[in-house]
Amino acid sequence: MPKLAGQKEKLIRLARILETSTDEEHPMTINELIAALKAEGVEAERKSLYNDLETLEYLGYDVCKVRSKSVGYYIGSRLFQLPELKLLVDAVQSSRFITSKKSDELIRKLESLTSRYHAKELSRQVYVTGRVKAMNESVYYAIDALHSAIAADRQITFSYYRWNLDKEQVLRRNEPYLVSPFALLWDDENYYLVAFDQTERAIRHFRVDKMRAIRALDAPREGKEAFDAIDVSAYTKQVFGMFGGTRESVTLRFHESLIGVVLDRFGKELPVLREGEDHFTVTVKVAQSPLFFGWLSYFGADAQILSPESLREQYRKHLMDALDGNR
Numbered sequence: 001m002p003k004l005a006g007q008k009e010k011l012i013r014l015a016r017i018l019e020t021s022t023d024e025e026h027p028m029t030i031n032e033l034i035a036a037l038k039a040e041g042v043e044a045e046r047k048s049l050y051n052d053l054e055t056l057e058y059l060g061y062d063v064c065k066v067r068s069k070s071v072g073y074y075i076g077s078r079l080f081q082l083p084e085l086k087l088l089v090d091a092v093q094s095s096r097f098i099t100s101k102k103s104d105e106l107i108r109k110l111e112s113l114t115s116r117y118h119a120k121e122l123s124r125q126v127y128v129t130g131r132v133k134a135m136n137e138s139v140y141y142a143i144d145a146l147h148s149a150i151a152a153d154r155q156i157t158f159s160y161y162r163w164n165l166d167k168e169q170v171l172r173r174n175e176p177y178l179v180s181p182f183a184l185l186w187d188d189e190n191y192y193l194v195a196f197d198q199t200e201r202a203i204r205h206f207r208v209d210k211m212r213a214i215r216a217l218d219a220p221r222e223g224k225e226a227f228d229a230i231d232v233s234a235y236t237k238q239v240f241g242m243f244g245g246t247r248e249s250v251t252l253r254f255h256e257s258l259i260g261v262v263l264d265r266f267g268k269e270l271p272v273l274r275e276g277e278d279h280f281t282v283t284v285k286v287a288q289s290p291l292f293f294g295w296l297s298y299f300g301a302d303a304q305i306l307s308p309e310s311l312r313e314q315y316r317k318h319l320m321d322a323l324d325g326n327r
Contacts, residue, residue: 002003011041014052015061023115024064040286057249069287072281075115083120084218085110089122097191097209099247102140135230139191139209143184146193146208157199158214159204169210176213180221182234184208196223203230251283255302265295293318 017036022028028036030046037044046053053073057063061199062076080088092098092106111119149156161169179195186192191208203226254262256278263270266284273281288294293315296303305312 003046007042009272010037010044011052011055013042014044015224018056018063018073019078020112020116022072024066024074024076026115026213027064027066027074029072030226031072033073045192053164056174078114080110080113082114082121082149085118085122085176097139101142106229108188138212139206141213142208142211142322143191145216146181146184149214150183152216153220154212154216155180155219155221156216158194158206159212161210161212163217173212179204179206180223182221182223185232194227196221196226198281201226202314203227247285247287249283251285251306252296253279253281253304253306255279255298258299258302288314290318 014033014037017033017040018028021036030049033049053063061077064074064076066072066074079181089107089110092103092110096101098106109288111122128240137175139194146291155178157178160172162172163272164170172311178198179193180198181193181195183194185205186196186235193211194203194205197302199206201223202212204222252262253275259272259280262272266282270282270284275281288311296315297303297319305315
């Protein structure tokens with residue numbers, strides 16, 4: 001008997017056909033599988049194909065058989081099920097820090113993990129109010145570089161940018177920053193690097209999408225004691241909008257209707273003290289910043305700063321300056 005064409009790659013091609021062209025609603029018969037293989041230049045006989053399907057099952061593929069008018073075969077369970085892929089696609093598409101181009105690339109790769117029929121269901125449009133995609137594609141690779149530096153226990157240098165009124169990114173300062181990276185945090189649709197600043201000898205945070213020319217050094221990280229002294233899980237809650245400012249202990253008074261808002265912001269472990277019939281107080285550590293004052297003012301008379309008095313005065317001045325247009 002003459003040797004059939006494409007036998008060396010037949011098993012691999014058969015597996016790929018089953019993965020991309022079959023699912024529970026779209027099984028393929030033996031004749032259809034033979035035709036699909038032939039279209040890829042691989043000859044197959046019915047008997048050998050049955051053996052190949054058994055081999056794939058032995059190798060761990062969930063090859064399922066269904067009987068209707070004829071016998072059909074399809075891949076059952078996969079590494080990712082359709083609802084999981086939909087969730088991942090939604091996360092990628094709605095993520096602000098991933099550019100539109102990179103989102104499309106990632107979604108195409110996710111689509112390859114299911115059948116072509118289910119892949120059509122992944123071409124979804126997620127609408128998020130006010131969402132603006134990132135313009136800096138390098139953030140995708142910056143995150144990887146930062147994770148590598150953290151894992152390798154290395155200091156890094158980088159340039160840091162800001163926007164000007166011409167909508168151009170310009171250097172925040174001429175000389176590079178020198179820091180020891182310790183963690184990446186996600187807050188308000190942005191990635192932030194938490195690091196020990198060697199110049200200021202303090203823990204600081206930086207927007208990753210504004211970082212450029214990240215370079216790992218041979219020197220080991222410094223500032224581990226300073227980083228260990230902070231509660232990372234509470235860091236983003238205490239530093240409003242990751243806006244820099246001096247952190248201090250503040251006592252706040254809220255109307256009882258805001259208990260959910262306060263717990264969402266500071267965590268359910270926060271001690272809450274009742275005050276009167278319809279108010280409560282909390283003491284938290286927060287960073288003094290316009291964003292903290294803005295958050296507090298959103299609740300009007302239902303939220304007040306009780307102490308320290310110096311912060312009460314700053315808050316009062318913040319409100320008056322906003323009313324008068326002062327800066």
